[in-house]
Amino acid sequence: MVGFLIGRILRVVPTVLGITLVTFTLVRLIPGDPVVAMMGETGLNAVGRERALAMLGLDRPLHEQYLIYLGNILRGDFSRSIGTSESVLKEFLALLPATLELGTAALLLALLVGIPAGVIAAVKRGSLVDHATIVAALSGYSMPVFWWGLLLILLFSGTLGWTPVSGRLGVQFYFEPITGFHLIDSLLVDEPGALTSAVRHVILPAIVLATFPLAVIARMTRSSMLEVLNDDYVRTARAKGLPGWRVVNVHALRNALIPVITVIGLQISVLVTGAVMTETIFSWPGVGKWLLEGVYRRDYPVVQGGVLLLALMVVAVNLLVDLLYGVVNPRIRHAR
Amino acid sequence: MRAEPDVAAMSDAAAQSPARAFLYAFLRHKGAVVGLGVLVLVVLAAIFADVVAPHAPGQQFRDSVLQPPAWTARGSWTFPLGTDPIGRDILSRVIHGARFSLLIAIGVVALSLVAGITIGAIAGFAGGLVDLAAARLMDVLLALPGLLLAIIVVAILGPGMDNAVIAISIVFLPHIVRIARAAVLVELSKTYVAATRLAGAKPVFLLFDTILPNCMAPLLVQAALCFSGAILEAAALGFLGLGAQPPTPEWGTMLADSREFVLRAWWVVTFPGLAILIVVLALNVLGDGLRDALDPRLRRS
Numbered sequence: 001m002v003g004f005l006i007g008r009i010l011r012v013v014p015t016v017l018g019i020t021l022v023t024f025t026l027v028r029l030i031p032g033d034p035v036v037a038m039m040g041e042t043g044l045n046a047v048g049r050e051r052a053l054a055m056l057g058l059d060r061p062l063h064e065q066y067l068i069y070l071g072n073i074l075r076g077d078f079s080r081s082i083g084t085s086e087s088v089l090k091e092f093l094a095l096l097p098a099t100l101e102l103g104t105a106a107l108l109l110a111l112l113v114g115i116p117a118g119v120i121a122a123v124k125r126g127s128l129v130d131h132a133t134i135v136a137a138l139s140g141y142s143m144p145v146f147w148w149g150l151l152l153i154l155l156f157s158g159t160l161g162w163t164p165v166s167g168r169l170g171v172q173f174y175f176e177p178i179t180g181f182h183l184i185d186s187l188l189v190d191e192p193g194a195l196t197s198a199v200r201h202v203i204l205p206a207i208v209l210a211t212f213p214l215a216v217i218a219r220m221t222r223s224s225m226l227e228v229l230n231d232d233y234v235r236t237a238r239a240k241g242l243p244g245w246r247v248v249n250v251h252a253l254r255n256a257l258i259p260v261i262t263v264i265g266l267q268i269s270v271l272v273t274g275a276v277m278t279e280t281i282f283s284w285p286g287v288g289k290w291l292l293e294g295v296y297r298r299d300y301p302v303v304q305g306g307v308l309l310l311a312l313m314v315v316a317v318n319l320l321v322d323l324l325y326g327v328v329n330p331r332i333r334h335a336r
Numbered sequence: 337m338r339a340e341p342d343v344a345a346m347s348d349a350a351a352q353s354p355a356r357a358f359l360y361a362f363l364r365h366k367g368a369v370v371g372l373g374v375l376v377l378v379v380l381a382a383i384f385a386d387v388v389a390p391h392a393p394g395q396q397f398r399d400s401v402l403q404p405p406a407w408t409a410r411g412s413w414t415f416p417l418g419t420d421p422i423g424r425d426i427l428s429r430v431i432h433g434a435r436f437s438l439l440i441a442i443g444v445v446a447l448s449l450v451a452g453i454t455i456g457a458i459a460g461f462a463g464g465l466v467d468l469a470a471a472r473l474m475d476v477l478l479a480l481p482g483l484l485l486a487i488i489v490v491a492i493l494g495p496g497m498d499n500a501v502i503a504i505s506i507v508f509l510p511h512i513v514r515i516a517r518a519a520v521l522v523e524l525s526k527t528y529v530a531a532t533r534l535a536g537a538k539p540v541f542l543l544f545d546t547i548l549p550n551c552m553a554p555l556l557v558q559a560a561l562c563f564s565g566a567i568l569e570a571a572a573l574g575f576l577g578l579g580a581q582p583p584t585p586e587w588g589t590m591l592a593d594s595r596e597f598v599l600r601a602w603w604v605v606t607f608p609g610l611a612i613l614i615v616v617l618a619l620n621v622l623g624d625g626l627r628d629a630l631d632p633r634l635r636r637s
Contacts, residue, residue, distance in 0.1 A: 139613070142617040150605045310484060
């Protein structure tokens with residue numbers, strides 16, 4: 001068990017190093033003078049330029065620059081934003097709860113709708129429900145996320161007027177972050193109406209972000225369930241005279257969920273990508289929107305640090321899923 | 337009930353030739369046939385856009401700004417799907433947009449297939465350090481979430497359609513490399529490869545002429561999926577202002593252009609997005625059908 005854990009963790013190291021190499025190279029690949037790109041065209045003379053190069057550490061050989069970059073990251077120094085002069089890590093951490101809140105809401109939605117939909121479709125194979133699930137999943141799979149968001153805004157914010165168009169919370173509410181999750185904080189502080197406001201703000205972005213993972217999870221659950229339902233042990237369970245719901249939900253579903261867990265792990269990366277789009281559409285103040293604004297402003301430290309931090313997060317979550325998977329499923333743990 | 341004669345006919349077809357078996361399996365997949373039909377229509381619309389579209393995509397009708405579609409009260413059949421905020425015909429722009437989306441997707445699929453197959457095939461064939469280095473590199477690319485990777489590449493290269501093609505190709509590259517590598521490894525262990533090797537074939541000939549043609553089935557399926565993925569990603573980049581630039585009638589760019597009018601004029605955002613959804617849906621169904629038809633193990637009997 002310990003060997004399995006250590007092996008899996010060690011396998012991540014080259015990937016992490018590779019990612020830092022990519023983000024390091026990123027800034028050096030930008031066409032044009034790095035000093036001008038970083039400091040702006042302020043009419044630097046030759047001496048000033050030398051000094052700027054030295055200040056940015058760009059006068060050293062490349063491999064030395066990379067080692068310095070790595071050292072800085074290990075010390076938690078992800079450089080500073082050009083726009084705000086604020087530490088990139090600090091900005092990232094301040095916005096992260098908003099993204100996590102949205103991502104968690106979306107993932108829960110995808111699981112709570114996707115798994116039951118897949119199970120029902122598989123059990124009632126060939127029925128109207130099954131066909132509806134297949135078509136819905138295929139549409140969700142093919143949906144341009146940004147358009148879907150605009151359509152929902154059009155319907156629920158425009159025509160029906162049920163939900164706000166953007167933001168996380170009504171402007172009349174303010175409270176110091178406790179957990180950073182508005183849905184939880186609004187329960188903890190005594191602000192009547194704040195929770196309702198937070199829920200109404202999060203619901204559309206969560207639906208939009210959940211659509212793709214939901215479709216994938218429903219599809220996977222259905223096909224995995226169909227396979228398991230034909231297995232001998234399911235027939236045995238039925239033959240024993242167990243009630244149908246028990247056979248499906250206890251005997252079959254447990255085994256059918258193993259491949260689904262893998263797919264859920266893969267969705268973390270999809271959620272991060274989706275967060276960039278969703279946060280932009282709904283002006284959700286999270287890291288995705290912040291990163292994209294960094295791209296627009298050509299704020300390279302923000303882009304470099306933001307991409308690195310998000311990628312590290314994805315790697316960490318995937319590792320965690322991998323480890324949990326090994327703990328849950330002994331077959332994985334003992335394979336090689 | 338109807339399945340009985342079909343099964344018999346199918347085993348007949350399978351006995352005759354692989355091509356007929358493939359065709360038979362493909363035609364049985366009704367969704368895939370519909371998908372192919374839709375796709376053919378879209379390709380025709382893209383090729384003959386100048387003839388089919390009622391107006392030029394850039395022509396501005398200043399008297400008919402934000403006119404709703406023809407079937408609504410204020411609409412007219414001059415502009416069947418209405419006009420955008422500066423009076424351009426939306427139907428014409430959507431039709432012309434098919435060109436850009438298809439061109440970007442073709443570019444992405446071509447670029448990522450050529451690069452991916454080359455890298456994957458060589459990695460699988462050479463093995464050892466080369467294989468390890470390629471695998472690690474692809475791991476790194478896979479660890480970076482798709483759109484994020486594309487955004488980085490565009491951030492470096494600058495926005496625009498050409499750079500969007502390069503960016504999306506890099507996103508798809510690791511998937512192609514993995515499939516190509518796996519397929520080559522499977523073929524390498526077969527006796528015909530050993531026979532060709534013994535006959536004195538040079539490695540380059542062996543790899544590209546003998547082995548690769550037998551690896552095409554999974555790559556073809558992946559290409560179909562990449563095609564739909566490329567259209568989605570290109571539209572996403574266009575929407576973020578990082579892909580095709582206005583006034584190009586690219587679907588994602590059109591959505592970005594009219595985004596602020598979403599609450600005032602539903603038609604300006606509805607139709608370009610619907611076009612994306614329909615094409616991507618058709619491609620995905622087609623990809624499913626191809627996979628079922630090309631993979632005999634999955635073929636439904």
